[in-house]
Amino acid sequence: MRLNCPHCGPRDRREFYYYGAAAYLDRPSPDAPAQAWDDYLHNRDNPAGMTQDLWYHEQGCTAWLKVTRNTVTHEIIAVDAVATPKASGGMA
Amino acid sequence: MRYSGLKVITEGLFGNKGWKPAWRTPDPKPEYDAIIIGGGGHGLSTAYYLAKNHGFTNIAVLEKGYLGSGNIGRNTTIVRANYFLPGNSEFYSHSLKLWEGLEADLNYNVMHSQRGLINLFHSDGQRDAFARRGNSMINQGDDAILLDREGVREHLPYLDFEQTRFPIYGGLLHPRGGTARHDAVAWGYARAADRRGVDLIQNCEVTGIDVENGVVRGVQTTRGSIRAKKVAIVVAGRSSQVAAMAGMRLPIESHVLQAFVTEGLKPVINHVVSFGMGHFYISQSDKGGLVFGGDIDFYASYASRGNLPMVEHVMEAGMTLMPMIGRARVLRSWGGIMDMTPDGSPIIDRTDISGLFIDCGWNYGGFKAVPASGWCMAHLMATGESHPVAEKFKLNRFATGHILDEEGTGSQHNLH
Ligand SMILES: Cc1cc2nc3c(=O)[nH]c(=O)nc-3n(C[C@H](O)[C@H](O)[C@H](O)COP(=O)(O)OP(=O)(O)OC[C@H]3O[C@@H](n4cnc5c(N)ncnc54)[C@H](O)[C@@H]3O)c2cc1C
Ligand SMILES: [Zn+2]
Numbered sequence: 001m002r003l004n005c006p007h008c009g010p011r012d013r014r015e016f017y018y019y020g021a022a023a024y025l026d027r028p029s030p031d032a033p034a035q036a037w038d039d040y041l042h043n044r045d046n047p048a049g050m051t052q053d054l055w056y057h058e059q060g061c062t063a064w065l066k067v068t069r070n071t072v073t074h075e076i077i078a079v080d081a082v083a084t085p086k087a088s089g090g091m092a
Numbered sequence: 093m094r095y096s097g098l099k100v101i102t103e104g105l106f107g108n109k110g111w112k113p114a115w116r117t118p119d120p121k122p123e124y125d126a127i128i129i130g131g132g133g134h135g136l137s138t139a140y141y142l143a144k145n146h147g148f149t150n151i152a153v154l155e156k157g158y159l160g161s162g163n164i165g166r167n168t169t170i171v172r173a174n175y176f177l178p179g180n181s182e183f184y185s186h187s188l189k190l191w192e193g194l195e196a197d198l199n200y201n202v203m204h205s206q207r208g209l210i211n212l213f214h215s216d217g218q219r220d221a222f223a224r225r226g227n228s229m230i231n232q233g234d235d236a237i238l239l240d241r242e243g244v245r246e247h248l249p250y251l252d253f254e255q256t257r258f259p260i261y262g263g264l265l266h267p268r269g270g271t272a273r274h275d276a277v278a279w280g281y282a283r284a285a286d287r288r289g290v291d292l293i294q295n296c297e298v299t300g301i302d303v304e305n306g307v308v309r310g311v312q313t314t315r316g317s318i319r320a321k322k323v324a325i326v327v328a329g330r331s332s333q334v335a336a337m338a339g340m341r342l343p344i345e346s347h348v349l350q351a352f353v354t355e356g357l358k359p360v361i362n363h364v365v366s367f368g369m370g371h372f373y374i375s376q377s378d379k380g381g382l383v384f385g386g387d388i389d390f391y392a393s394y395a396s397r398g399n400l401p402m403v404e405h406v407m408e409a410g411m412t413l414m415p416m417i418g419r420a421r422v423l424r425s426w427g428g429i430m431d432m433t434p435d436g437s438p439i440i441d442r443t444d445i446s447g448l449f450i451d452c453g454w455n456y457g458g459f460k461a462v463p464a465s466g467w468c469m470a471h472l473m474a475t476g477e478s479h480p481v482a483e484k485f486k487l488n489r490f491a492t493g494h495i496l497d498e499e500g501t502g503s504q505h506n507l508h
Pocket of ligand 2: 005006007008009057060061062063
């Protein structure tokens with residue numbers, strides 16, 4: 001498995017740290033109801049097929065990346081840099 | 093047909109012509125009192141205990157492939173009761189006791205072998221943590237012996253004790269831990285359930301769950317619709333998909349875990365040995381193959397195969413720990429899909445839909461749990477109440493904060 005980092009080019013899977021579903025980017029506001037935080041931290045769509053998840057180029061440019069890929073075939077469709085943090089908080 | 097030594101001898105004398113299939117292949121009936129979705133270890137044991145402990149006579153297990161085609165036939169067969177947290181500890185203790193009587197109960201040889209499990213430690217801090225775990229196991233009524241380095245050497249003289257990165261300080265021995273033959277567990281429960289009248293329906297994929305006014309009515313399948321008063325979702329790595337058929341979104345992310353087996357060798361590894369710091373564990377099957385594995389591949393996956401970096405990592409860890417295995421040739425590797433929860437512990441609970449129950453979240457430790465999970469799931473389905481040893485395995489515990497994070501690694505699914 002290779003990820004095509006937008007900054008570093010195609011790199012071996014071993015250089016990357018997997019964090020979880022890209023839903024992590026939609027961080028609720030601090031005063032959001034507990035239900036929203038439960039959903040955010042724990043519940044997942046967990047699709048068999050196309051998914052988007054977050055990877056960290058730990059041994060490369062250290063950027064957070066949003067990877068579009070297929071969980072059944074392991075095919076990588078797209079690797080995009082995570083945009084700047086959103087006003088509501090975004091990625092820490 | 094009851095199996096016995098006498099039966100083996102007489103069949104041997106008369107050309108083995110009298111053996112019958114171990115279970116029937118019935119067509120689905122239009123309605124059941126209880127339907128279990130998923131013919132893995134947990135689904136089959138749930139059906140068996142519903143029939144045996146609670147007198148259900150009209151049950152079906154619906155399996156999309158063949159019985160035992162999922163994780164129950166892919167795991168590395170370790171059976172142990174060395175959990176630490178209240179909630180987990182009593183559950184796995186109960187399961188181990190059921191294992192100890194399982195062969196007699198099922199009239200089936202599951203090759204349960206209590207050969208002893210040794211978890212190695214490599215620092216003073218880790219020794220303290222293992223001593224504490226051992227005490228909690230003893231408090232639970234199970235067995236644990238803290239071994240120093242020389243104690244480990246007596247059991248496992250072939251380890252590399254002086255390896256530079258993780259020199260071996262000692263180990264926690266769990267004498268009642270061991271292995272069992274995974275397929276035989278599925279077959280044994282299947283046969284025993286069938287003998288009690290459970291319909292085992294293979295090649296029958298559930299494609300929808302019928303719910304009316306908050307009450308479950310039955311399921312849609314590739315072999316037609318089937319009505320049911322109670323429905324249990326027991327599908328391990330596929331839990332998110334099946335629960336979604338009832339509008340549920342679960343605290344689960346599915347991950348691939350790989351395992352490996354070598355060619356058959358003469359007996360060389362007598363125990364189950366786990367090397368947590370290196371992410372490696374190993375035992376030797378009764379056929380002689382060294383069966384070993386490590387951690388999950390760490391990214392969400394439904395492919396029943398992993399990637400090469402984890403293969404390399406597991407091989408390296410094995411060579412670090414026991415260089416003697418370096419000349420054994422690996423025959424096969426494979427993967428299974430693990431239903432990972434955010435605290436690493438399972439779920440056995442009712443859902444918000446009346447009559448719909450769920451048993452999932454076994455991470456990579458659900459083989460040892462097969463007897464107790466079925467026992468507790470059957471109890472829940474029959475009585476409506478959680479069994480006392482499984483009452484902490486609530487579906488909503490993440491929302492309420494009653495998490496069971498055995499490894500203390502936080503709410504990230506792949507870290508357990
Ligand atoms: C490599 C590996 C090593 C492991 N090692 C150990 C170990 O040493 N010790 C341990 O305790 N645990 C271990 N495990 C974990 C253990 O195998 C699992 O936790 C356990 O088997 C899961 O429960 P099950 O047996 O019911 O799952 P499965 O056997 O996967 O059963 C689920 C069944 O549901 C069926 N299904 C799915 N969707 C549908 C549908 N829509 N309709 C009908 N049927 C459906 C599937 O086909 C499958 O047969 C390991 C797992 C793997 C992969
Ligand atoms: Zn990069």
